[in-house]
Amino acid sequence: MNMKEFSEVTGLSAHTIRYYEKIGLLRHIERTKSGHRTFSKNDLVWIEFITRLKQTGMPLQQILKYADLREKGNSTAIARMDLLKHHSEALEEKLRQETQHLKKLKEKIEYYENLILSQNA
Amino acid sequence: MNMKEFSEVTGLSAHTIRYYEKIGLLRHIERTKSGHRTFSKNDLVWIEFITRLKQTGMPLQQILKYADLREKGNSTAIARMDLLKHHSEALEEKLRQETQHLKKLKEKIEYYENLILSQNA
DNA sequence: GCTTGACTTAGAGTTAACTCTAACTTGTAC
DNA sequence: GTACAAGTTAGAGTTAACTCTAAGTCAAGC
Numbered sequence: 001m002n003m004k005e006f007s008e009v010t011g012l013s014a015h016t017i018r019y020y021e022k023i024g025l026l027r028h029i030e031r032t033k034s035g036h037r038t039f040s041k042n043d044l045v046w047i048e049f050i051t052r053l054k055q056t057g058m059p060l061q062q063i064l065k066y067a068d069l070r071e072k073g074n075s076t077a078i079a080r081m082d083l084l085k086h087h088s089e090a091l092e093e094k095l096r097q098e099t100q101h102l103k104k105l106k107e108k109i110e111y112y113e114n115l116i117l118s119q120n121a
Numbered sequence: 122m123n124m125k126e127f128s129e130v131t132g133l134s135a136h137t138i139r140y141y142e143k144i145g146l147l148r149h150i151e152r153t154k155s156g157h158r159t160f161s162k163n164d165l166v167w168i169e170f171i172t173r174l175k176q177t178g179m180p181l182q183q184i185l186k187y188a189d190l191r192e193k194g195n196s197t198a199i200a201r202m203d204l205l206k207h208h209s210e211a212l213e214e215k216l217r218q219e220t221q222h223l224k225k226l227k228e229k230i231e232y233y234e235n236l237i238l239s240q241n242a
Numbered sequence: 243g244c245t246t247g248a249c250t251t252a253g254a255g256t257t258a259a260c261t262c263t264a265a266c267t268t269g270t271a272c
Numbered sequence: 273g274t275a276c277a278a279g280t281t282a283g284a285g286t287t288a289a290c291t292c293t294a295a296g297t298c299a300a301g302c
Contacts, residue, residue, distance in 0.1 A: 003249065014249085015291055023289095034298060036249055056222045060289070077240070081233035088226045091219065098216055101177045105209045112202035119198070124279065135279085136261055144259095155268055157279055181259070 006039040010047050017047075025050060025060065025067055056091050127160040131168050138168075146171060146181065146188055177212050 007014045020026045026047065030038040053063050066083055069076040128135045141147045147168065151159040174184050187204055190197040 004247095013291080016289085018250090019290065032298095034249085035251095036298075052222050052225060056219055056226070074240070077233055077237055081230060081237065084226060084230050084233070088223060088230065091223050091226070095216065095219055095223065098177055098212065098219075101173050102209060102212050102216065104173060105177070105205060105212070109202060109205050109209060112198055112205070116198055116202065119195070125277095134261080137259085139280090140260065153268095155279085156281095157268075 001039040001044070003037055003039075006037075006044070009044065010051070012047070012051075020047075020050070023060065024064055027067070027071065053087070056087070057094065058087055062087075122160040122165070124158055124160075127158075127165070130165065131172070133168070133172075141168075141171070144181065145185055148188070148192065174208070177208070178215065179208055183208075 001009075003014050003017065007017060010017070012020075017026070021029060026043065029043065030040065032038055050063055053066070054060070062083075066080060069080045069083070122130075124135050124138065128138060131138070133141075138147070142150060147164065150164065151161065153159055171184055174187070175181070183204075187201060190201045190204070
């Protein structure tokens with residue numbers, strides 16, 4: 001898969017993909033003999049995982065730590081699992097808070113609805 | 122309420138509070154004759170609302186739009202309600218996605234748990 | 243073989259949201 | 273009345289995560 005295609009399927013710009021490689025989120029990307037990147041199915045799976053972590057609010061620095069552990073092989077399985085466990089707990093807490101915020105927002109919307117009804121009465 | 126107290130109850134630094142005033146998120150903050158800010162109960166309610174919007178991912182620019190509408194009085198009630206409705210819909214969608222992400226994360230954690238069990242067997 | 247679009251790099255620029263600094267003034271506890 | 277903590281301003285600096293630029297090389301269709 002060339003850069004264009006990879007960019008399209010991941011939804012990330014070529015700039016962003018190169019940036020991710022530069023900071024070490026993507027590693028060992030194959031190259032053609034002329035120097036162009038060639039992305040594999042594995043690269044795709046990995047970047048989708050990165051995207052998932054990112055979309056749940058994990059900063060790239062911490063994703064990088066996961067990438068470092070992954071690089072070191074099987075012996076780091078427990079450390080990686082711990083990292084994911086912490087993150088999923090934080091995410092659960094965030095979900096609880098956001099749910100609470102949503103409820104309050106809806107109450108405020110309802111307040112506006114009543115206000116507007118009474119203005120038109 | 123002076124700056125120190127307001128900072129403590131809101132959990133925001135004095136720097137951040139002044140910054141919020143500078144960009145127009147906080148307006149008409151009273152001053153003592155010597156120039157020190159004095160925050161009211163109203164200011165507190167308003168900043169808690171700002172914080173809620175912020176914590177659900179609304180950028181300050183958009184919160185500022187809400188503040189502008191609020192400034193203009195009752196005639197903007199519908200516009201403000203619309204803004205909140207859009208945001209609460211976006212938030213609902215975000216919650217759905219995060220819930221999905223959480224599920225996948227937990228699956229991955231379970232995968233690690235099994236892996237580690239089999240390594241120790 | 244030439245055009246046009248895609249690719250490469252190093253490094254500069256941008257944006258949001260703070261965060262800090264310097265230089266100074268005010269308030270409060272002894 | 274003197275420390276010292278807390279307040280003020282304008283403006284500079286920081287951080288994360290891109291995003292773009294310049295200057296060039298490569299690939300594919302005609």
